[in-house]
Amino acid sequence: GAGVSQTPSNKVTEKGKYVELRCDPISGHTALYWYRQSLGQGPEFLIYFQGTGAADDSGLPNDRFFAVRPEGSVSTLKIQRTERGDSAVYLCASSLGQGLAGGFEQFFGPGTRLTVL
Amino acid sequence: ELKVEQNPLFLSMQEGKNYTIYCNYSTTSDRLYWYRQDPGKSLESLFVLLSNGAVKQEGRLMASLDTKARLSTLHITAAVHDLSATYFCAGASGGGADGLTFGKGTHLIIQP
Numbered sequence: 001g002a003g004v005s006q007t008p009s010n011k012v013t014e015k016g017k018y019v020e021l022r023c024d025p026i027s028g029h030t031a032l033y034w035y036r037q038s039l040g041q042g043p044e045f046l047i048y049f050q051g052t053g054a055a056d057d058s059g060l061p062n063d064r065f066f067a068v069r070p071e072g073s074v075s076t077l078k079i080q081r082t083e084r085g086d087s088a089v090y091l092c093a094s095s096l097g098q099g100l101a102g103g104f105e106q107f108f109g110p111g112t113r114l115t116v117l
Numbered sequence: 118e119l120k121v122e123q124n125p126l127f128l129s130m131q132e133g134k135n136y137t138i139y140c141n142y143s144t145t146s147d148r149l150y151w152y153r154q155d156p157g158k159s160l161e162s163l164f165v166l167l168s169n170g171a172v173k174q175e176g177r178l179m180a181s182l183d184t185k186a187r188l189s190t191l192h193i194t195a196a197v198h199d200l201s202a203t204y205f206c207a208g209a210s211g212g213g214a215d216g217l218t219f220g221k222g223t224h225l226i227i228q229p
Contacts, residue, residue: 033216033217035216035217040221041221041222042121042205042207042219042220042221042222043160043205043207043217043219044219045216045217045218046216047216048215048216056215056216059216091159091160093160104148104165104209105150105162105165106150106162106217107162108152108159108160108161108162109159110158110159111159
């Protein structure tokens with residue numbers, strides 16, 4: 001079956017602009033996660049959704065970052081007034097989010113490489 | 118707050134040799150994950166370890182978990198060039214489907 005997909009694969013924007021990054025999780029996965037990975041580092045947790053609601057947004061760095069998942073499937077990560085320090089690869093993952101403990105295994109998408117000039 | 122430390126961060130080894138990557142974590146973690154990442158690619162799930170003493174093997178890779186020592190290991194047996202990649206361990210401090218805390222990764226180069 002199809003894995004996690006993310007669009008766009010690359011996004012170049014100018015400082016101060018607004019961007020939206022999209023994630024389409026594996027069908028039937030109720031949990032969806034956003035991470036940010038800087039060069040040479042491990043992924044850093046941003047936010048996780050269980051269904052439509054944000055269950056934990058403690059990783060969002062500031063109020064310029066916001067994410068939604070209105071119908072419990074596709075999610076959009078929104079970044080306002082982008083800064084050069086926002087440049088990174090933004091990864092989305094999904095999991096079954098319930099049932100046996102193995103249902104919490106997270107499957108990652110290919111990522112969106114964001115470059116802020 | 119859960120912290121995850123991996124060592125070594127860089128490892129160059131020859132084909133045919135054995136080696137172990139170590140992952141220490143700071144507080145109770147319900148689950149411990151290992152991922153592989155090739156350059157420019159996303160993360161591929163290798164193992165999910167759920168309980169103390171858990172051991173899982175896939176090909177030349179074997180992962181284990183010691184929750185009392187807060188330590189997981191990834192052992193590579195008779196390394197081959199195709200295993201060259203960056204390996205990450207990650208833990209989850211809460212129950213359920215919480216977000217993961219990743220280590221910095223171990224960049225592994227296997228030379229012929």
